[in-house]
Amino acid sequence: MKKVHAPTDYHFRLQDGLLGAQMLFVAFGALVLVPLLTGLDANVALFTAGVGTLVFQIITRGKVPVFLASSFAFIAPIIYGVGQWGIAGTMCGLLAAGGLYIVLSILVRIFGSGILHRFLPPIVVGPVIMVIGLVLAPVAIHMASGRTGDGSAWLVPETTAYIIAGIALTVTVLVSLLGHGMFRLIPILCGIIAGYGASLLFDLSGLTATLHASFDPGDLPNWTGPALISMQKAIEAPWLAIPNFTMPVWNLEAILFIVPIALAPAIEHFGDVMAIGGITGKDYVRDPGIQNTLLGDGVATSVAALLGGPPNTTYSEVSGAVALTRSFNPAIMTWAAIAAIILAFVGKLGGLLSTIPVPVMGGIMVLLFGAIAVIGIGxxxxxGTDLMQPRNMAIVAIILVFGIGGMTFDLAIVKLGGIGLAGIIGVVLNLILPYSVHD
Structure with a gap:
């Protein structure tokens, strides 16, 4: 008798390959945005997203229809880490972040999910997420205005940059607000395409060269040129190439800086799993269990760090596509993962992505980093947190000022600061501060 599969059962079929590729298309803009912003290799990010998704499926026994890819929560620490310790040293910290997920999954397995809410309540997680977004605000403005991320030099004349960044930002916002069907799920990709197209028009019309001729760089180094887009890297890139994998190098300072940041996305993982469960009508918190989904996320992140890729997380865009298409079969995500791995070996793709002008990314970053801060507020x-309650006010205030203000502690063998310090301080304050007599 032929077995009848429920819509949510894992059922691998050749005819689902195109649908899986469509799921990757939905995730593509956000997936490659993280490596493009942080200096990591986009082809490596594609490979680790595919491998990470397959690892997650193995650990969760193919029960959850999610796709794992580059996490926005780690953009700030990666940008800082690559500048301080290089990619290899930063990967050591990201590997440890994946290890934290694994430890948390073990604690949940032993003590239940309540243990996380005890140590990481919203009063800690919320402001830490806000810090992750707000600490990047200057980087977004610098890139949107045509400068390097640290604002130290000009890459694009300011007037040109603001126009291109404004087009990318406007299209991203409008698609997210007014888009229908699949378009509503790919606002970032639409913004990148619009900004890139506008840049091409500027170059072809001669407007880029005209604005460049009248540009005054002031006291900053001037690395601008008469064209926004140079196809040289895309032309020189081979059609097929092994991604530029990077192994981690031990760095204690990177570990102590990055690991506390993983606390916030670990808690957000709960919401993601519950969201996809609401879409499919299945209780994934119970089966395969939140401890296994968290373990799968952690192992996927660790594998990504071992190869030089950004940490993985479940993608809400793909969950939205699942809801839109009613494609609940988790095997479709296997096809999406296979498509990502195949694309990772297309060298021309990485070369083409490297031609995207800085203002295009800057315009999208303005929305993206602000949105991260809004998620923290949400x-x-x-x-239902009462921020006027003295204990809550103290915790939130100290986390925000330490994180955004750049407070650092030099502990002789290691320097702890920024977002990582804010996360640790938040956890400690929540554990030691007493409730007032009026609570």
């Missing part, structure tokens, strides 16, 4: 609002 975490507090959904929890």
């Amino acid at each position: 975490t507090l609002v959904r929890a």
